[in-house]
Amino acid sequence: MKTGTDILIVENQHDIRFALTLSLQSAGYHVVAVESMEAATTMLDNDSSHFDLLIVDFQLETMRCTRFAAQLRQRHADLPILLLVGTRCKKEIAQLHHIEKMHVVQKPLDRQQLLATVRHLLPTPERASTSD
Secondary structure, three states: OOOOOEEEEEOOOHHHHHHHHHHHHHOOOEEEEEOOHHHHHHHHHHHHHHOOEEEEEOOOOOOOHHHHHHHHHHHOOOOOEEEEEOHHHHHHHHHHOOOOOEEEEEOOOOHHHHHHHHHHHOOOHHHHHHOO
16 A cells, blocks of 8 residues: 655665665655665666655766756656755756756755655655555
8 A cells, every 4th residue: 555655765875875764764654775876767667656755865976966857857757856965066956946846955964854854745654644
């Protein structure tokens, strides 16, 4: 049963990926975490309806982030995307604000900021399970 709380995280740094996963799982979200855009693309292409939110490290090295974000939006138009961006990406961030369902959060972010943003984009796990 779809709960509206399934999140795919794309983060190449193991420690950050682990911390994001732990924070979101402890808040009741279902999380799948991968370390590359290629892995995320494969998962989304196989079953994009499984995920309710995509969280992406904006500074992944294998592809320019704006191109990746634009490709995701074209291929998965209804999937909200939360980009975690560093301070070095100001020019690219400015190019993303016009893309629908694309949300940007500046790094470093703390757990409370992450959870508040995710709750804004998705129902909380408790609300999702009672709305069935």
